[in-house]
Amino acid sequence: MKTQPVKYLKTKVEDLNIFYRESGPADAPVILLLHGFPTSSHMYRNLIPLLNDKYHVIAPDLPGFGYSDAPKNTEFTYTFDNLTKYIQGLIDQLGLKRFAIQVFDYGAPVGYRIAVANPEKITGIISQNGNAYIEGLSDGWNPIQKYWAEPTEENRNNLRVMTTAELTQRQYLTGVSDPSLIAPESYTMDQFFLDREGNVELQLDLFKDYASNVAMYPAFQAYFRDKQPAFLAAWGDKDPFFLPPGAEAFKRDLPDAIVKFYNTGHFALETHVNEIGEEILKFLATLPR
Amino acid sequence: MINQTPNTMKKHVINYKTVNVDGVNIFFREAGDPSKQQILLLNGVPNSSSAFQELMNDLKGDYYMVAPDFPGFGNSDIPDKNNYEYTFDNISKTVERFMTVVGLNRPNVYALGYGGPITFRIATRTPGIFNNYILQNSNAYEEGLGPAMIQAAPYLENRNEETTKLVKPLLSLDGMKLFFENGAKDVNNINPDHYFNALYYLSRPGQEEIQLDLLYNYGSNIAEYPNWQKWLKDTQPRMLLVWGKNDVFFPVSAAEAIKRDVLGSELYVYDTSHLALEEHHHEIADNIRAFLGQ
Numbered sequence A: 001m002k003t004q005p006v007k008y009l010k011t012k013v014e015d016l017n018i019f020y021r022e023s024g025p026a027d028a029p030v031i032l033l034l035h036g037f038p039t040s041s042h043m044y045r046n047l048i049p050l051l052n053d054k055y056h057v058i059a060p061d062l063p064g065f066g067y068s069d070a071p072k073n074t075e076f077t078y079t080f081d082n083l084t085k086y087i088q089g090l091i092d093q094l095g096l097k098r099f100a101i102q103v104f105d106y107g108a109p110v111g112y113r114i115a116v117a118n119p120e121k122i123t124g125i126i127s128q129n130g131n132a133y134i135e136g137l138s139d140g141w142n143p144i145q146k147y148w149a150e151p152t153e154e155n156r157n158n159l160r161v162m163t164t165a166e167l168t169q170r171q172y173l174t175g176v177s178d179p180s181l182i183a184p185e186s187y188t189m190d191q192f193f194l195d196r197e198g199n200v201e202l203q204l205d206l207f208k209d210y211a212s213n214v215a216m217y218p219a220f221q222a223y224f225r226d227k228q229p230a231f232l233a234a235w236g237d238k239d240p241f242f243l244p245p246g247a248e249a250f251k252r253d254l255p256d257a258i259v260k261f262y263n264t265g266h267f268a269l270e271t272h273v274n275e276i277g278e279e280i281l282k283f284l285a286t287l288p289r
Numbered sequence B: 001m002i003n004q005t006p007n008t009m010k011k012h013v014i015n016y017k018t019v020n021v022d023g024v025n026i027f028f029r030e031a032g033d034p035s036k037q038q039i040l041l042l043n044g045v046p047n048s049s050s051a052f053q054e055l056m057n058d059l060k061g062d063y064y065m066v067a068p069d070f071p072g073f074g075n076s077d078i079p080d081k082n083n084y085e086y087t088f089d090n091i092s093k094t095v096e097r098f099m100t101v102v103g104l105n106r107p108n109v110y111a112l113g114y115g116g117p118i119t120f121r122i123a124t125r126t127p128g129i130f131n132n133y134i135l136q137n138s139n140a141y142e143e144g145l146g147p148a149m150i151q152a153a154p155y156l157e158n159r160n161e162e163t164t165k166l167v168k169p170l171l172s173l174d175g176m177k178l179f180f181e182n183g184a185k186d187v188n189n190i191n192p193d194h195y196f197n198a199l200y201y202l203s204r205p206g207q208e209e210i211q212l213d214l215l216y217n218y219g220s221n222i223a224e225y226p227n228w229q230k231w232l233k234d235t236q237p238r239m240l241l242v243w244g245k246n247d248v249f250f251p252v253s254a255a256e257a258i259k260r261d262v263l264g265s266e267l268y269v270y271d272t273s274h275l276a277l278e279e280h281h282h283e284i285a286d287n288i289r290a291f292l293g294q
Helices: A080-094 A107-117 A139-149 A153-157 A165-173 A184-194 A199-227 A244-248 A268-285 B007-012 B048-059 B088-101 B115-125 B147-157 B161-171 B173-180 B192-202 B207-235 B252-261 B277-292
Strands: A006-013 A016-023 A030-034 A056-060 A099-103 A122-127 A231-236 A258-262 B014-021 B024-031 B038-042 B064-068 B108-112 B133-136 B239-244 B266-270
Touching (some): A016 A080, A030 A107, A056 A080, A080 A107, A099 A107, A107 A122, A122 A268, A139 A153, A139 A199, A165 A184, A184 A199, A184 B192, A231 A268, A244 A258, A258 A268, B014 B088, B024 B048, B024 B088, B038 B048, B038 B115, B048 B064, B048 B108, B048 B192, B048 B277, B088 B115, B088 B207, B108 B115, B108 B277, B115 B133, B147 B161, B161 B173, B161 B207, B173 B192, B192 B207, B207 B252, B239 B277, B252 B266
Parallel strands (some): A030 A056, A122 A231, B038 B108, B108 B133
Antiparallel strands (some): A006 A016, A016 A056, B014 B024, B024 B064
16 A cells, blocks of 8 residues: 655745645545634644545645734734635635535634535535534633624633633543543644734634624525535534534434534544544545546 | 543554653653554654654554653653753663653664664663664764764853854754754655644743753763664664664764664665654654564
C-alpha cells in the first residue's frame, strides 16, 4: 500500500492567503473538510491519513483561523457569508467540480451555504456536530444569544472568556470519558492562534454573526428537503454546544440520513477518529463520483 | 476514575498521560499493545515527544511505544531550577527512573537530538538496559557537529552575554525553521503545526532560561563523546541509523562516524532536515519494522 503524503499549501483567494492541507490521489473523488471554532484544519490531522488512500482530501483554514490570513476586524468583515465567499473562491480556484463536504461547528454554516449555492457540485454531506436545527442548540449558547439580542459592549466582553486557554482546554475535555485520549496539542495549538494580536476581536465578531446562521437554518433545511443529499451525521453525544436532538432532526428533512452517535464531546475526532473514520469511509463508498 | 481503554482498542489509539517521577510530573505519549516489543522514544529540543506523533501513529499496530517529555519540556512539569538541575546527566536519571515507573523492561530505544546523549548516559551507566538502538540525527563524535553546533560552540565553551546572542535565535521562529525546514526536500511537506506548537511551548515564561541552561550543558556531552565512542566500540550494540542528511546540527557525518565504529549498524539516509520524521516518517517506520521484526 502506497502511503500518501500530506501537503501544506497556501493560495491567494482574492486579497487573502488561504492555507489548506491537501492529500490523496489527484484523480480520486474529492472531500472538502471544513473546521470549526477555535480550531483549524489541524482538527483533521488524524482523519486525513485515514481517507487519503482513496480520496483527494482538501482541508482549508477559514480566514482568521490557523494559517490563513487573519486581517484585523477593522480591515475585514468577519461574517459567515464572507468566510463562505473565500471558501467558494478556493473551490473555484482549485477547479473542484464535484465533491463531498465534511462539516463541523463553524464549518457547518459555511459548508451548508456552499451546498445551497452549488447543489450540483455536492456528492454528499458528513456533519460531525455541525448543526442546522434550533433543537441542537444548548444552553451554552445563552450568553451568545444575549449578545445577539443586545449587542452591547458589556455583552461582548462577557464572551471574551470563551477565548481563554482554560476554556479552550475545557471545550476539548467536556464530555470525554477518557481524558488520556486528548492530545494536549489539540488545545495548545488552538490557543496559539487565539493568542495572536487582534484574534479575539474577530472571534467576537463571529460569535455575533452566528445569528445569521440560525436565521439560515430554514434555508438549509429547505435545501435538505428539496435536494435530498446523501447525508451522514456523526455526532459526539456529550457535546455541550450542539445537542443530539440536532443530529436526530436531520432525519426529519432527510429520511435516508444516517445518524450515528459517539460517546464523546464536541471534538469527537480527537477521541473517536478510527470509529468515525470507518463510518465516513463506508459512507463515501456509496457516493457517486 | 479514568475509564480504561478496552484492550481490543489499545493498538489503535495514542494515549496522553502523566506520571509522577520523584516529584516531577512527566507527560508521555503511549501507543500500542504492551505485550509487543517496546520502544522508548526520546527527543528534546525543540518539540520533545510531539516529534514522534506520526511515527507512533504508523507503528502503533506493531510495537508498544512510550515517548516522554523531559522535565522542563512540552507537557511535563517545569520544576524551578533551584529544585531541579537542568543537566543532561540529571535528565538522564529522571528518564531512567521513568522507565521503571512505567514498567519498561529492556526496551528498544529511539534517540533523536538531545535524546542521544540521554540514551548514551543511561546505556553506559546501566549496561544492558536497552535492547536495540535506533539513532536519528544525534551525535557522539566531534566530526558529527554540524555548522549550527559549530556556531554555538563559543557559547558551550564560555557562557556570557556576547555568546548567548549566538544561540538565543534557536528559540525563535527562525530557530524552529532551522530544525524543521532547513534542508527539507520540500517545505510544503513540513507541517507548520509542529513548529508553531513547539514555539508556543518554548515561549512560555521561564523557558528561555531553562533551555539556555541545558544548551550550555551540552558541553558536558561533548566531554563524554570519547567515553561513548569507547562504549560503542566495546559493546557493538545492535543499531539502526536513520538520518536527515542536511541537518545543520548533526549531519550525516555523525552517522558515518558511528557506522565506522559499530560494524553491523545499518544506515538509511534521507534528503531532509534534522527532524527527518517530518518528511519521512513512513519510510523510517518501514526501516524500524525491518530492523526490529514484528
